[in-house]
Amino acid sequence: MSTAEKTADRSASKKARTRQRLVDAARTVFNADGFYDSKLSDIPPEAGLSTGTFYNYFTSKEEIFQAVMVDVLAELQEIRTERNIATRRRPVDSIREANRTYLQGYRRNARLMADCNALARMNPAIREIKDQIDSVFETRLATAIRRWQQQGIAINDVDPLYAANALAYMVDRFANEFYVFGKPYEQEQAIDTLTKLWARALGVPTD
Amino acid sequence: MSTAEKTADRSASKKARTRQRLVDAARTVFNADGFYDSKLSDIPPEAGLSTGTFYNYFTSKEEIFQAVMVDVLAELQEIRTERNIATRRRPVDSIREANRTYLQGYRRNARLMADCNALARMNPAIREIKDQIDSVFETRLATAIRRWQQQGIAINDVDPLYAANALAYMVDRFANEFYVFGKPYEQEQAIDTLTKLWARALGVPTD
Amino acid sequence: MSTAEKTADRSASKKARTRQRLVDAARTVFNADGFYDSKLSDIPPEAGLSTGTFYNYFTSKEEIFQAVMVDVLAELQEIRTERNIATRRRPVDSIREANRTYLQGYRRNARLMADCNALARMNPAIREIKDQIDSVFETRLATAIRRWQQQGIAINDVDPLYAANALAYMVDRFANEFYVFGKPYEQEQAIDTLTKLWARALGVPTD
Amino acid sequence: MSTAEKTADRSASKKARTRQRLVDAARTVFNADGFYDSKLSDIPPEAGLSTGTFYNYFTSKEEIFQAVMVDVLAELQEIRTERNIATRRRPVDSIREANRTYLQGYRRNARLMADCNALARMNPAIREIKDQIDSVFETRLATAIRRWQQQGIAINDVDPLYAANALAYMVDRFANEFYVFGKPYEQEQAIDTLTKLWARALGVPTD
DNA sequence: AATGAATGAGGTTTCATTCAT
């Protein structure tokens, strides 16, 4: 590798690091104040940078929100890869594990998730991320339901995708009320109830 | 009735009518553009009034949003009164009816409902309305579940309130994806799937 | 007097009374909040009337201020007529009496007097009233000085008008600091000091 | 000095210069149109800047008025330091000099001084500056009077502070009528009259 | 690449005044 190449490399990685600092700062700010109530000018200082620098990396407030959500998506995907819903022995354990994972993941990003929903309406790029985040759970879950149906474990008078989505929505919205609005739920009881409802809804044995 | 009284009366009713025109206009504007992407100054023209008039009745965009949601709440309450969930013969029919009603009601106010959730985070007054809207469904549903549990129709190893809320969330969020984001669902199939999932989740007979 | 005439009369006097109610209300409002910080719309309610009525009698906020100051002027003139500065036996007593009168008169109208000065700059009609108010004291005082000069009681190396005005200003400004700004003076000591300074400035015997 | 420090330095001094440009522009505008008849949005253009810039430095019209008066105060204090009232040989010469100085200083800032009095009523911060401006003259003058009283030059049957203030008020108000309202006085005669009245009022020899 | 002062479009808000009843 030539010196020039090394310099280019170092510079590229420096760029990447500065960019990441901005994204992390934005995540902090958006999670604290919400997208609409935060000022763009609060982000660069949070990263120890200046306003002008922001525009060397992003062209708008929405664009960096998008970048934040890409990070969130990546994290959620990583978690899903680690604990695959369909590899557990008993379906109900898979479901319980999935619910626990989702609630914990949501908690970290509560505000972001809520704002993402709001912004997805207006901004196609963010919409796409939201769809990907949704599908992290939904497609895998639909696949699992389909398999359980074939194995005769789950009822098969419902469309797997409708069912998967509906049940995923239940958990998502529960998490929203719990962590964003602070509704007075208790986490273990929530996971237990959600798991029972979910399993029974699909006809999966619960004991 | 004295002349002065008549005048006061006429004036009071005129005020009420103008206020209602503004609220209706706001509802139109908010439903079309969303709360954040609409400007306050779009509302008075929509009502055939001038900017200044707005401030004779409301002090901010959030305040009139709140008034709009009060109307929405009233409408939803009226619908619930008409078709009481627990008076139907078969529980599963009550559930189906409730789901149908909710989806149809949501459709009319899709954008508003979504924005209400977003705004409830920041604004206590709106939060209160959201809670009331939520409870229109949740408390009645929890009551029904409790009754079914007592009658041995529904499983009783879950807390009625947790279950009621979780299932209500499922429908609410489904409606949101369906009507706000335009996910390609089909209404009858949605109602059918939601009803089946819901009934089975509670152990209520479905046929 | 015909019935028609009587009716016209009664109506005219009713108009006058309504007008006076507005002027009195304006005086109250202006004295409480100051001209610039008061709203025109606070005046009619203070008089038990409505906004619209205001414009049957006056064409603007400044116009009614002017009317208020005309009243103030009339009151000050009345006081001056009662206690004529030059008719007292000893000049110093006249001066003391004048100072006492002025301070007491100012006190009642402190805010108005201050605002009148500010408004006089922009509004010729108000300027005229201010000049008349000033001259209530100044011309009489100048006349007195001139007489005292002729009688050899007062020094005559100063122009009577300059001297009269300067000394009137001293008292006026003192009253302003005392009553408008609440400077911690004591009224009797103020009158005594102002009288001594004034008399000695003119060479008038003080004992 | 590091590059960063130099940059910070340059930026700080640029900020200071821009701020001063705004203050100077505000002084021009307020002196021309008066505080109440000027609009905030006239100030930045007068400084060759834009509306938004104003709000990087000040939060309101009153706040920048205050900054203007701080400048005025500084100038008046500087003048007083140069020509100390009590160091002249003959008291009457000190008085004449003080009066001349005051009238000339007032002339430059006539409108501002008048507005300052009006605003001091409503705004505590401006009130404080007005008090400081007043005291520039009053305390020094009171000290001088006290000294003259001790030396037997001035009468001592009046409180030095009352006398100092009253006489300062006389000059201040004269200047106000002269320069703000354009009363047809002649400057030299004004100074002469004020000086004679002042000196005689205190019993200070005039020839 | 980093800086942060400057920008100004885009909104909000006030309140003296009008006018239909």
Next chain:
DNA sequence: TATGAATGAAACCTCATTCAT
């Protein structure tokens, strides 16, 4: 004459974005 809701010009203020250094 009295009413008071309606008006809209005229201000105010914010903050995402630009740009000279």
